[in-house]
Amino acid sequence: MPRGDKGKYTDKQKRKAEHIEESYEHKGVSKDEAEARAWATVNKQSGGGEKKGGSGKTTSASEKKTARSDSAKRAAKTRQGHSRTSGSSLESQSKESLMKEARSKDIKGRSSMTKAALVEALRKHG
Structure with a gap:
């Protein structure tokens, strides 16, 4: 992907960048600077364009939170030692x-x- 090519971004990311860019321009920032800041913000929030690879498995935030909680409970139980x-x-x-x-x-x-x-x-x- 050549530098500056936005083809790998989702429509949602493109809309978000456009909205952020308009907001910066409204505040008086130059067009080029506004665009640069907008895409930097999108990249920071979503990690850039669509990526190849991965497991294909998507895990929701609530599933991750539950998994962390379960893991913490198991760890705490282990630390308690043997029952008397x-x-x-x-x-x-x-x-x-x-x-x-x-x-x-x-x-x-x-x-x-x-x-x-x-x-x-x-x-x-x-």
Whole structure:
């Protein structure tokens, strides 16, 4: 596409540029400057003319927002760690995780404990 060729722009983009250009001319900006500013604005807002390629899949803003929200909820759930409701939840944790919990409960001798000992101490400590 040679420089200055507007053939790849949609009709909507062309109308928008024309409207912006008229607005600048009304404010006293020269014709050439108004045109340059108008197309710069259209390019900034829409990324330029029609592009080749892509997946062809269009995702609406609301779908993107929902996907982001779902992703954030999954991430928050992951950060919460294991639930303490089941008796086997302590066994399913890593030793490092058990060590952190023991440290937060100030269990003495935790550094030399095995994983099984940490589980037992945490159960007793409540």
